Amino acid sequence: MNNKNRIAITLGDPSGIGPEVIIKALNILFPDRNNLPIIIGDTKTLEKTSKSLGIDFQFQIIENLKSFDNKEKSIKVLDNNKYLNIEFNVGKNSIEAGNASHEWVELATDLAISNDVDAICTAPINKESWQMSGFKDIGHQEIFKRKTKASYVATMLVSGKLRCMHLSTHLSLSEACKYVTKENVERAIKLTHKHFSMWGFKNPKIGVAALNPHASDGGLIGDTEDKEILPAVLACKEEGINVSGPYPADSIFYDAINDKHDVVVVMYHDQGHIPIKVYGFEESISVNLGVPFIRTSVDHGTAFDIAGKNIADPTSMIEAIKLAQNLSQNSKL
Incomplete structure (x- = not known):
C-alpha cells in the first residue's frame, strides 16, 4: 500500500x-x-x-x-x-x-x-x-x-457498494422516531450530497428510506412520510439535489446494491446497521460526515x-x- x-x-x-x-x-x-x-x-x-x-x-x-x-x-x-x-x-x-x-x-x-x-x-x-x-x-x-x-455530525456505514447514512445513531428507538423531522431529514440529505460531491460523485444518487412499514401505505400506517420525510426530499430536489424517496425500507437496500442509489439515508441506527452487516459483515466500516x-x-x-x-x-x-x-x-x- x-x-x-x-x-x-x-x-x-x-x-x-x-x-x-x-x-x-x-x-x-x-x-x-x-x-x-x-x-x-x-x-x-x-x-x-x-x-x-x-x-x-x-x-x-x-x-x-x-x-x-x-x-x-x-x-x-x-x-x-x-x-x-x-x-x-x-x-x-x-x-x-x-x-x-x-x-x-x-x-x-x-x-x-x-x-x-x-x-x-x-x-x-x-x-x-x-x-x-x-x-x-x-x-x-x-x-x-x-x-x-x-452542529451536526453523522455516521455512514459502508460495505462494498452499499452505503447507509444515518439520520441518528445513539438514540433509543422512541427518541429516534421523534428525531425524524423535515428539518433534520433535509439537513442529512444536504450533508450527504455535500460529502459525496467532495468524494468524486457527480450528481450523487441519494435514496431516502421510509420510517414506517410500506412507507406508511398512503397514511394507513403512520404519517411521518407525508408530514416530514417527503417534504424534506422535495425541498432538496428544488435545490438541485438528486434525491428520491421515501422508499419502503424492505426494498431500498436491494435497489442500492443494484446501483439505483449511491447512498441511502436511513432514519435510525438499526435500519442502516442491519442491511450493512448482512450484506458484508467483515468488510463493513464507518465514516463520519459533518x-x-x-x-x-x-x-x-x-x-x-x-x-x-x-x-x-x-x-x-x-x-x-x-x-x-x-x-x-x-x-x-
Whole structure:
C-alpha cells in the first residue's frame, strides 16, 4: 500500500481486539514496512500483541509529530508513556483502559483539527469502560462534535457498494422516531450530497428510506412520510439535489446494491446497521460526515470474548485504513 499521506490510527480499548486487528492489518497492507501509519496508543501493548502474533514489527516511540520521520521501517507510536506501568487486563472493562482510549481519541481529534494528520482511523473503544472512567461521551462521534463545535455530525456505514447514512445513531428507538423531522431529514440529505460531491460523485444518487412499514401505505400506517420525510426530499430536489424517496425500507437496500442509489439515508441506527452487516459483515466500516477532517473506523466492537486469542478478523480494519488513505487523496469512495 502506498501511504503517502499521514494517517493516524488510534489503538482503541487496549483490552479488546483493537491492537490485534491493527497489527494484522498493517502486516497485510505494508509488507515492505514502508510509509507505515502512525499509531496513537500504548507501545508495550503493541509490542506484546505483535510478539504474540509472531509478526515482526519495530516500534519507535515519538513524543510529537515534529520528531516524526517516516523513512525508517518502523511503526511510529505517539505515546507519552503515561500508561507504561499499567497492565491492561485483556477482555475486561477497566477505568484505566477507559481513560487511555478516551485520551487517544481526544489527541487524534486535536491532530486532525490542526491538520497535523491527513486522516484518522479508529479501533473500537468500549463504552462501558468510558462510563466507568466518568466520561459523558457515548462514543467517538460525541467527542468529534464537541471538539469541532459542529452542529451536526453523522455516521455512514459502508460495505462494498452499499452505503447507509444515518439520520441518528445513539438514540433509543422512541427518541429516534421523534428525531425524524423535515428539518433534520433535509439537513442529512444536504450533508450527504455535500460529502459525496467532495468524494468524486457527480450528481450523487441519494435514496431516502421510509420510517414506517410500506412507507406508511398512503397514511394507513403512520404519517411521518407525508408530514416530514417527503417534504424534506422535495425541498432538496428544488435545490438541485438528486434525491428520491421515501422508499419502503424492505426494498431500498436491494435497489442500492443494484446501483439505483449511491447512498441511502436511513432514519435510525438499526435500519442502516442491519442491511450493512448482512450484506458484508467483515468488510463493513464507518465514516463520519459533518466534521472538518476524515475519520474512518472499524464497524465492530472490542469483542472482549475473543480478545487475546489471536483469532480476530482484521478485514474491517484493513478496509478502514484503505478508505482513510483514499479519502485523504480525494478519491472516490
